[in-house]
Amino acid sequence: DQQVKQNSPSLSVQEGRISILNCDYTNSMFDYFLWYKKYPAEGPTFLISISSIKDKNEDGRFTVFLNKSAKHLSLHIVPSQPGDSAVYFCAASGGDTGTASKLTFGTGTRLQVTL
Amino acid sequence: EAQVTQNPRYLITVTGKKLTVTCSQNMNHEYMSWYRQDPGLGLRQIYYSMNVEVTDKGDVPEGYKVSRKEKRNFPLILESPSPNQTSLYFCASTPQGAYEQYFGPGTRLTVT
Numbered sequence: 001d002q003q004v005k006q007n008s009p010s011l012s013v014q015e016g017r018i019s020i021l022n023c024d025y026t027n028s029m030f031d032y033f034l035w036y037k038k039y040p041a042e043g044p045t046f047l048i049s050i051s052s053i054k055d056k057n058e059d060g061r062f063t064v065f066l067n068k069s070a071k072h073l074s075l076h077i078v079p080s081q082p083g084d085s086a087v088y089f090c091a092a093s094g095g096d097t098g099t100a101s102k103l104t105f106g107t108g109t110r111l112q113v114t115l
Numbered sequence: 116e117a118q119v120t121q122n123p124r125y126l127i128t129v130t131g132k133k134l135t136v137t138c139s140q141n142m143n144h145e146y147m148s149w150y151r152q153d154p155g156l157g158l159r160q161i162y163y164s165m166n167v168e169v170t171d172k173g174d175v176p177e178g179y180k181v182s183r184k185e186k187r188n189f190p191l192i193l194e195s196p197s198p199n200q201t202s203l204y205f206c207a208s209t210p211q212g213a214y215e216q217y218f219g220p221g222t223r224l225t226v227t
Contacts, residue, residue: 004157032214043119043205043218044158089157093214102148102173103216107157 003027004092006106013113019077021109023090026071031094034103035064035075038087047088048075080113087111117142119219121206127225128196136191136222138206146209147189148173148216149181151202158205164189196226 005024013019023033031052036044050057050064050073057064063076077084087110091103119140128134140147148163150173160173164183178200180192189208193200203223207216 006157034214036218041220043207043220045218046215049214091158102160102163103158103214104160104174105150105158107155 002107003030004090004104004106006088006090006109008109009107010110010112013080013111015082015113015115016079019075019080019084019111019113021075021077021088021090021111023073023075023106024071025073025092027092027104028071029094030092030104032092033064033066033073034091034093035062036089036091036105037084038089038108044089052094077111080111082113082115085111085113117217119206119208119217121204121219121222123222124220125223127227129227130197131195134193134196134224136193136204136206136224138189138191138219139187140189140206140208140217141187142208142210142217143186144208144217145186145211146216147183148207148209149179149189149191150205150207151175152205152221153202161191161204193224196224198226200224201226 034049035047038044048062066073087108089108090106122137149161150158152158159175162181164170206219209216
């Protein structure tokens with residue numbers, strides 16, 4: 001039972017364009033969402049997060065949008081740079097997971113930014 | 116430097132031979148977790164700990180044990196490894212009250 005889904009395994013975007021990575025969730029009790037970036041041979045690193053009381057959070061080139069009614073969040077990267085090429089995971093917390101120490105991750109989307 | 120360290124980074128072993136993967140963090144975080152990453156399945160939580168001597172099962176705890184005797188260390192123990200435990204393992208820590216988890220570099224385990 002995949003409670004957090006990233007339906008696009010991969011995405012290719014030209015440098016300078018917008019990258020949009022999508023994530024859907026099924027557990028309506030999730031109340032905090034995070035995006036992580038992962039390079040090969042490294043652990044995931046935290047990128048940006050959003051609480052369910054907000055619908056948008058911005059940090060530099062990265063913006064996360066949350067649509068609670070659709071149980072959908074997206075990560076926008078503008079402009080995309082070659083260094084953004086990585087695997088991106090969305091993660092959610094709350095509900096019956098019960099504690100901030102437990103995150104439920106999606107399966108990841110591999111972003112490739114081409115020159 | 117604030118970090119989460121894991122050892123070993125790579126391990127090849129045989130079925131049934133007990134092994135321990137160590138995890139240590141120097142950030143004085145209360146929460147620590149273990150995850151495994153498998154193709155098409157993302158990261159799945161194995162066990163987590165909210166503080167010393169407090170541990171609980173995650174989504175895929177079967178075949179694993181953990182202990183938290185000191186705040187900084189959270190070893191993952193495979194008493195009798197099997198080939199289906201071949202995976203990439205990550206340890207993570209989180210300060211109390213936060214959601215962001217800080218991950219170690221990963222341990223790639225192969226069980227033959």
